Amino acid sequence: MIAIDHVTKRFGERLALDEVTFEIGGGRLTGFVGANGAGKTTTMRVILGLLRPDSGGVTLDGRAVTPGDRRRFGYMPEERGLYPKMKVAEQIEYLGRLRGLTKVAAAGATAELLARLELDARANDTVESLSLGNQQRAQIAAALVHDPEVLILDEPFSGLDPLAVDAVVGVLQERAARGVPVLFSSHQLELVERLCDDLVIISAGTIRAAGAAERLRTDNSTPAWELLTGEDSGWLRAEPGVLVREFGAGWALFEADEATAQRILRSAVGRGSVVSFTRSRPSLAQIFTEVVK
Numbered sequence: 001m002i003a004i005d006h007v008t009k010r011f012g013e014r015l016a017l018d019e020v021t022f023e024i025g026g027g028r029l030t031g032f033v034g035a036n037g038a039g040k041t042t043t044m045r046v047i048l049g050l051l052r053p054d055s056g057g058v059t060l061d062g063r064a065v066t067p068g069d070r071r072r073f074g075y076m077p078e079e080r081g082l083y084p085k086m087k088v089a090e091q092i093e094y095l096g097r098l099r100g101l102t103k104v105a106a107a108g109a110t111a112e113l114l115a116r117l118e119l120d121a122r123a124n125d126t127v128e129s130l131s132l133g134n135q136q137r138a139q140i141a142a143a144l145v146h147d148p149e150v151l152i153l154d155e156p157f158s159g160l161d162p163l164a165v166d167a168v169v170g171v172l173q174e175r176a177a178r179g180v181p182v183l184f185s186s187h188q189l190e191l192v193e194r195l196c197d198d199l200v201i202i203s204a205g206t207i208r209a210a211g212a213a214e215r216l217r218t219d220n221s222t223p224a225w226e227l228l229t230g231e232d233s234g235w236l237r238a239e240p241g242v243l244v245r246e247f248g249a250g251w252a253l254f255e256a257d258e259a260t261a262q263r264i265l266r267s268a269v270g271r272g273s274v275v276s277f278t279r280s281r282p283s284l285a286q287i288f289t290e291v292v293k
């Protein structure tokens, strides 16, 4: 497990990170979300040891991270950094060798990753001849080639088509299943929602929420309920303790606490046919808006 512990970082007068604290659990995919300039890349660079925090620190399994540990980290930076004129496979193998793999191991890992990321047909093409999406896949292969013990990925999904997203997701889930802590940033909230076990929400250098995605869902949203009936649902608006968010013919979405919701259900049953009654799950976009406002 990686723990980021009260990390503060200033750039001159600008406070980029303010006592940032959260964990990246082994075996879990952790999504890192926040608006532009919120502090995601800065946090990642501190984890990677590329920036020194002004205070606070980062630990791996309870002890300070060493340069040796960091060589076994995999990082996909925001600014992509492959050599445009080098062939894809050659370059990934080379990066694997720099990270300590033997020639045979680097070649094997490269071939496997390129196949998994559906880039094997382009293995002998130069990076600059690839589309941006395919360059992105190559960049992901480069971050993974040495079988890292920790994975930190800055916007790995930006610019990928849905098939490429699925291929990358498959590879990341497999690494997480082997116990690797995986942190990735993204502005694609539906994707983060689909993928993540844990979530970290940052705003203006401050962590606003962190923890299991399901728990954040229940902790940071007003309980809302969806009622579908064969009857008009206008009566709900006069019920105490109920805030109707939306309603239409035979359908309503309303906020209420658990006890009120049960009372409404009984009334609805008494009034006619209830087709369905469910607790509405807020989307990550809704949680994000509630948490950062």
Ligand SMILES: Nc1ncnc2c1ncn2[C@@H]1O[C@H](COP(=O)(O)OP(=O)(O)OP(=O)(O)O)[C@@H](O)[C@H]1O
Residues within 6 Å of the ligand: 011, 014, 016, 034, 035, 036, 037, 038, 039, 040, 041, 042, 043, 078
């Ligand atoms: N080297 C630097 N010098 C000065 N200010 C910096 C530097 N790096 C980052 N900042 C500032 O720190 C803040 C956090 O930036 P950061 O790049 O971490 O945000 P981010 O969440 O990754 O944003 P984005 O989603 O746009 O990538 C911003 O206000 C940014 O302008």
